[in-house]
Amino acid sequence: MxxxxxxxxxxxxxxxxxxxxxxxxxxxxxxxxxxxxxxxxxxxxxxxxxxxxxxxxxxxxxxxxxxxxxxxxxxxxxxxxxxxxxxxxxxxxxxxxxxxxxxxxxxxxxxxxxxxxxxxxxxxGALGWGYNTEILAKKGIEAPQCWADLTDPALKGEIQIADPNSSGTAYTALATLVQLMGEDAAFEYLAQLGANVSQYTKSGSAPVKAAARGETGIGIVFMHDAVAQADQGFPIKVIAPCEGTGYxxxxxxxxxxxxxxxxxxxxxxxxxxxxxxxxxxxxxxxxxxxxxxxxxxxxxxSLDDIKLIDYDFAHYGQTDVRQHLLDRWSKEIGAAF
The missing domain is CATH 3.40.190.10 (Periplasmic binding protein-like II)
Known part of the structure; x- marks a missing residue:
């Protein structure tokens, strides 16, 4: 090689x-x-x-x-x-x-x-997050089980997620939230979430690796990436959001x-x-x-154990749809960071 x-x-x-x-x-x-x-x-x-x-x-x-x-x-x-x-x-x-x-x-x-x-x-693989049990316990923060929980002000500075312009993981998260909430409501949610985000990473799996190292409390990632960190012995708990999620x-x-x-x-x-x-x-x-x-x-x-949305791959894989969502994210979320 x-x-x-x-x-x-x-x-x-x-x-x-x-x-x-x-x-x-x-x-x-x-x-x-x-x-x-x-x-x-x-x-x-x-x-x-x-x-x-x-x-x-x-x-x-x-x-x-x-x-x-x-x-x-x-x-x-x-x-x-x-x-x-x-x-x-x-x-x-x-x-x-x-x-x-x-x-x-x-x-x-x-x-x-x-x-x-x-x-x-x-x-x-399904989308979710991994959280560092030691960090959240030390700070007295209740573990988030749902998308809505991630906007809790107690989590300010404790969340990482990738930038959807570079990361397919983050684009899946963006498209998932749009399908769960509707586009305008999803961007309102992302703005609230942004108040708790410490970094928008380049790589999709980087957030949970940072959580494993103790650099952040929560990494929004594909669940299998969080499992990988837990399997290596890091204090990571894997969550599938209660409202449903994409994959x-x-x-x-x-x-x-x-x-x-x-x-x-x-x-x-x-x-x-x-x-x-x-x-x-x-x-x-x-x-x-x-x-x-x-x-x-x-x-x-297992996807059978997770509440999945009916993710529309054909629609959200279209060039114009994807570019529209990325442009809006860059203007409303990325630029405000």
């Missing part, structure tokens, strides 16, 4: 440094541990050299858009599904119907159908104009296999895999 040469090439706007048919230029939007593990295992069983860079899903989408006339990426793996759908809507990715589609859960296939097969679901379909897409198309399809098919998806618990990743035969960790939050 190579990272340095690819990053240097991207930094100066050059074409990928390696251009043989046995290479793959991959953007990974999952946690760096699973990114590195999945590439390592793929390379062990395939004669393909992977050049991998890790970017949050919002950054990955921006990269694909900036490179549309001269693609330097072959495949985008992981990250929340909305930016993948937007990339599909913008024709930045290309259709591919993997022979493994029949092995997948309905929600993963639905993601592909919503995008005319320009993307596919690889895992899912992600982490996705995978082949870039339109991919130079190493055959290698991209090979990785794509492998990433949908049980062999690949069973690696997630090994990397301390607790998402639910899209292959029906893959085995999720028993610690993974």
């Amino acid at each position: 190579k990272t340095t040469n690819l990053l240097l090439g991207l930094a100066v706007g050059l074409a990928p440094t390696v251009a043989s048919a046995d290479d793959l230029n991959l953007v990974c939007s999952a946690d760096i541990v699973i990114c590195e593990l999945i590439v390592e295992r793929f390379e062990k069983t395939h004669d393909i050299d992977v050049n991998m860079v890790r970017l949050s899903s919002g950054e990955a989408y921006a990269k694909l858009r900036a490179e549309a006339r001269n693609p330097q990426t072959d495949l985008w793996w992981a990250g929340s599904g909305d930016p993948h759908l937007q990339a599909a809507n913008d024709k930045l990715t290309q259709p591919y119907e993997s022979p493994r589609l029949s092995e997948l859960h309905d929600w993963a296939v639905k993601q592909a159908e919503n995008a005319d097969y320009r993307t596919v679901g690889v895992y899912s 992600e379909v982490g996705s995978m897409s082949i870039v339109d104009g991919a130079y190493n198309l055959d290698a991209a399809k090979t990785f794509y098919d492998w990433a949908l296999s049980t062999e690949a998806q069973n690696l997630m618990p090994e990397a301390n990743s607790f998402q639910l895999p899209s292959n029906r035969a893959a085995v999720a960790s028993p610690k993974a939050p």
